[in-house]
Structures are given as C-alpha cells and as structure tokens.
Amino acid sequence: MTQDGDLDRLVRQRIRGLRVAKGWSLDDLASRCFLSPSTLSRIETGHRRIALDQLAPIARALGSTMDQLVDTATDEDVVIRPQRDVARGMTTWNLTRDGAPNGMSVAKLRLTVRSPFRPGDELPVHPGRDWFTVLSGTVRLHLGDRIILVKAGEAAEFSTMTPHAFGAESGPAEIIVILDRDGERAHARRSAQDIDT
Known part of the structure; x- marks a missing residue:
C-alpha cells in the first residue's frame, strides 16, 4: 500500500467516514483499537503515515477488514442496463x-x-x-x-x-x-x- 496519493487519501476518508457513521468520537475509536486519539487524528488528517500494524486494529474496531479499507476497485460503470x-x-x-x-x-x-x-x-x-x-x-x-x-x-x-x-x-x-x-x-x-x- 502506498502512503501517499489517491489510495492513501481514500483509506483516510474511509476510516473517518466509518467512524462518523457509527457516531464515534476519536476517543471512542481509540479505546476500541488501542491507539491514542491524537494518533488517530493525525492518521485521519494525513499528518501521520498509516502503518499496517495500525490498520488491522482500526479495521476490526470499525467492523471492517483491511481489504475493504484498501480496496481500489473502481465502479466506473454504475449504470444497470436491462x-x-x-x-x-x-x-x-x-x-x-x-x-x-x-x-x-x-x-x-x-x-x-x-x-x-x-x-x-x-x-x-x-x-x-x-x-x-x-x-x-x-x-x-x-x-x-x-x-x-x-x-x-x-x-x-x-x-x-x-x-x-x-x-x-x-x-x-x-x-x-x-x-x-x-x-x-x-x-x-x-x-x-x-x-x-
């Protein structure tokens, strides 16, 4: 996984989006994945690189998987044709x-x-x-x-x-x-x- 570019930005957006969708604060997520709220804040804002050993517990805490967080499948054709x-x-x-x-x-x-x-x-x-x-x-x-x-x-x-x-x-x-x-x-x-x- 690259730490910069589109994928990195996408992973950060997914982490924040899942956390907000659950109604959790940074403190709530931090207590579930055993990272500090400041570390999570820096991950979400792009001020800290996302390490694989951090990504796994974050994904688990959010009810997701690492694969889902880093999935780059594009849905370019979203139209359903009869x-x-x-x-x-x-x-x-x-x-x-x-x-x-x-x-x-x-x-x-x-x-x-x-x-x-x-x-x-x-x-x-x-x-x-x-x-x-x-x-x-x-x-x-x-x-x-x-x-x-x-x-x-x-x-x-x-x-x-x-x-x-x-x-x-x-x-x-x-x-x-x-x-x-x-x-x-x-x-x-x-x-x-x-x-x-």
Missing part, C-alpha cells in the same frame, strides 16, 4: 454484481408472458430458495401442481426443489427477486440455454 430475454418474456435488471456477499443475487424483472413454459413442459427444480415481491401487476406462480396469483404489494418465498416457474397474469408485471447462490446459478444457466437455442 437484458431482454424475448423467448421467456422477461426483461432483467441485475441489481448485484458478480461476487455479491453470501452469493445472493438481486434483480428486477419485467414479465410480459403468462408462462415461459408450454403445457406439458417439465418445470425446473434446483437446490436453494427464491424470494420475490411484486411491484406492479400480478404474477402467476406455478409451484408444483398449484398456480398461485401474487398481487402487487405481496411477496412469495419457496423452496426451489419444488418444480416452479412464474409469469405475468393478465398484463405485464414487475418484481424484485432475490436468489441464493444455487438459484442464481440455475437461473443464469437456464438463460444461457435459452439464448443458445
């Missing part, structure tokens, strides 16, 4: 990037077809759980042998080991969906197969 899946009647806005915490994936979907499957098609199953809330319209959830209508303002959560699919009931519907790691992989794999065919 991906259309005409075959399945969906437009998807991925709201999480690859490598999201705990393997969770969040997306907004606009559904325009009643069901992406034809009568007699086998509904997919995979390990995991799906959860969604309906923003507008009504969603037609095929869950095993049941068809459940989920209206705007309602939510559904289910085991994905039950054969399932969902579509729009009498007009477009928009949902926010949360998929665990297994669900995200299965849905991504299914989208890729649909595109290939």
Whole structure:
C-alpha cells in the first residue's frame, strides 16, 4: 500500500467516514483499537503515515477488514442496463454484481408472458430458495401442481426443489427477486440455454 496519493487519501476518508457513521468520537475509536486519539487524528488528517500494524486494529474496531479499507476497485460503470430475454418474456435488471456477499443475487424483472413454459413442459427444480415481491401487476406462480396469483404489494418465498416457474397474469408485471447462490446459478444457466437455442 502506498502512503501517499489517491489510495492513501481514500483509506483516510474511509476510516473517518466509518467512524462518523457509527457516531464515534476519536476517543471512542481509540479505546476500541488501542491507539491514542491524537494518533488517530493525525492518521485521519494525513499528518501521520498509516502503518499496517495500525490498520488491522482500526479495521476490526470499525467492523471492517483491511481489504475493504484498501480496496481500489473502481465502479466506473454504475449504470444497470436491462437484458431482454424475448423467448421467456422477461426483461432483467441485475441489481448485484458478480461476487455479491453470501452469493445472493438481486434483480428486477419485467414479465410480459403468462408462462415461459408450454403445457406439458417439465418445470425446473434446483437446490436453494427464491424470494420475490411484486411491484406492479400480478404474477402467476406455478409451484408444483398449484398456480398461485401474487398481487402487487405481496411477496412469495419457496423452496426451489419444488418444480416452479412464474409469469405475468393478465398484463405485464414487475418484481424484485432475490436468489441464493444455487438459484442464481440455475437461473443464469437456464438463460444461457435459452439464448443458445
């Protein structure tokens, strides 16, 4: 880690920002990371170099990690662009990037077809759980042998080991969906197969 330049300034801003967000004074943070308030003040203002043996206890005290404090990943492209899946009647806005915490994936979907499957098609199953809330319209959830209508303002959560699919009931519907790691992989794999065919 360089002690000057943009990274150094960023680390100092993150330390101060996290401390202030917790409502802590320099004394509060100092007592938690076993450094003096004057040392922390000089670190935050750039009047003292940040040593690695100081950075670790500061990060721990702030509920962060050294990696998070020194992360230089740039988020140059912060715009979320929709991906259309005409075959399945969906437009998807991925709201999480690859490598999201705990393997969770969040997306907004606009559904325009009643069901992406034809009568007699086998509904997919995979390990995991799906959860969604309906923003507008009504969603037609095929869950095993049941068809459940989920209206705007309602939510559904289910085991994905039950054969399932969902579509729009009498007009477009928009949902926010949360998929665990297994669900995200299965849905991504299914989208890729649909595109290939």
